[in-house]
Amino acid sequence: MKTPFKTLILSLSLIGFIACNANNKKPQEHLAEIVKTEKHPHPNKQFIKVALLLDTSNSMDGLIDQAKAQLWDIVNELSYAKYGQDKPNLQIALYEYGNDGLNGDEGYIRQVISFSNDLDDISKELFSLTTNGGNEYCGQVIQTSLNQLNWGNNPDDLKLIFIAGNEPFTQGKVNYKDAATNANEKDVTINTIFCGNYSQGISTNWKDGAKLTNGDYIAINHNQKTVHIASPYxxxxxxxxxxxxxxxxxxxxxxxxxxxxxxxxxxxxxxxxxxxxxxxxxxxxxxxxxxxxxxxxxxxxxxxxxxxxxxxxxxxxxxxxxxxxxxxxxxxxxxxxxxxxxxxxxxxxxxxxxxxxxxAKSKNNNSLESAMTKAIKEQAKKKKYTWN
Known part of the structure; x- marks a missing residue:
């Protein structure tokens, strides 16, 4: 039979044994933790998150061609961004809307690829897009991207939507103003790219769609062919x-x-x-x-x-x-x-x-890539991002 004194001694010994093992891990385990901490000093690194919402109705072949031709220009420009001494990560999501081949009950909208850093997958999906139709519901595709994508809660992340098309911004059952309110709640900036005349885009509410989240409104010539300048390198x-x-x-x-x-x-x-x-x-x-x-x-x-x-x-x-x-x-x-x-x-x-x-000094660049990179840089400054 154990005495109370012996029981106390055994209990203290057991507590000491557990504490000792908790604080004295194997040398290699402790070393692994140190190495991991040193190798990844910034576990909550900043992200640039870009959701690209492209109208794939019949009139938008030129827009899709520009997106295919200018993807790498956009990626390259973003690769020079810095937040303090850190280089942020990049994630791109892609939606198509306004295509009659899509489900009408869901607003003729399809998530082509969710936020991804796999540049080959993004390119693959972009090159799979074709045009057909349709009915373009800007408010609904914006709201769908806000609901479906993981935008995160890091206040230092740069979170941007770029929606491109040429029909009135007011079409569809989801009011674009309600979608903009939700975007502000998620700290997401909506940038609108009207494919056509600048004044027409204003009269069809594309500029107002951007203004509600302090985004940029841009009008581009979506049928303009992308001109790539060759170099000696x-x-x-x-x-x-x-x-x-x-x-x-x-x-x-x-x-x-x-x-x-x-x-x-x-x-x-x-x-x-x-x-x-x-x-x-x-x-x-x-x-x-x-x-x-x-x-x-x-x-x-x-x-x-x-x-x-x-x-x-x-x-x-x-x-x-x-x-x-x-x-x-x-x-x-x-x-x-x-x-x-x-x-x-x-x-x-x-x-x-x-x-x-x-x-290219004398050339006027009125393209998707030019519009996007200009908007990204301006909005990035507000969050203290810099460019090399």
Whole structure:
């Protein structure tokens, strides 16, 4: 039979044992925590979130062509944004509306892709868009994007909607003013892009739709062909892009398909001109182009995969049968090679941008990309974002 004194001693010993184990983890566990903290000092990093709502009715072929041709211009411009010393993340969502091929009960609206940082997926979905119809309900597509997308609660995030079309802003059962009220509650700025005459856009309430959230109203010539200016640096950048692709190591169930998708989106960019392929190559050299869901280099760098846990069947053919040491060495070599190539592309792009700027001084750019980047920069300043 235990005495009260012995019971007290045993209880204190047990409490001490639990506390000791809680505060004295294994050295490697403690080291892992330190490394993780140092590697990711800003867990709540800022995001630039852009929802692009495109009218895909019959009259909007030119708008869709501009979006396809100018996606990489927009991404590249955003890649230079900074918040303090940090480079924000980018997420893009895409909706189509006004297309008679869509469900009328849902307002002829479709979420093409939710917020995503996968630039290849965004490009793929953008190139899948076709026009047909229709009935364009601006208030409803804005409200749908506000309801469906994860806008988050970080006050430092830059949260923007860009809606482009050419029918009256008042159409449909959802009042655009109610949608704007909801946007203000979520700290989302609505920017309206009227495809047509500036005065006509004002008379059909596109300007008012932007004003309610302190957004920008812009009118563009959506049928204007995108003009890409060639530079003396394009060939070198495209050669480097092919070398860059070889540094990606597809793994898991998605690996092979995503490596193929990367090449397909390179070709899609090329279909809009040689210089547009260059712009995509520049985007791929930026910090926005991350593929940890299928690329072993990015996955290991982001602590999403541990080499020791990889199964043989998930590995690409070049790594099958290799030891952990050999796999680590190969991944590290690809990581270093990629960093060198990306730096070379960025350096060439500085020269390319300067050259194009000189060539384009006298040209009036009335395009989707120009309208979007101008609005983004102006609104970013209010949240203390800067550009390099």
């Amino acid at each position: 394009d060939d070198k950048i495209l050669i480097l892009n092919r070398q860059l692709n070889k540094t990606y190591i597809g793994y898991g169930s998605r690996g092979r398909d995503k490596v193929a998708e990367q090449a397909i989106q390179d070709r899609n960019a090329s279909s809009y001109g040689y210089a547009n392929a260059v712009k995509r190559s520049v985007s791929k050299s930026s910090h926005f182009y991350k593929n940890s869901s299928w690329d072993l280099v990015d996955a290991i760098e982001n602590d999403e995969v541990v080499i020791e846990d990889l199964k043989e069947e998930t590995l690409p053919k070049e790594l099958k049968g290799k030891s952990e040491t050999e796999i680590k060495a190969y991944v590290e070599a690809m990581k270093k090679e990629r960093a060198i190539i990306q730096k070379q592309i960025q350096d060439l792009n500085v020269k390319r941008t300067k050259y194009i700027s000189e060539q």
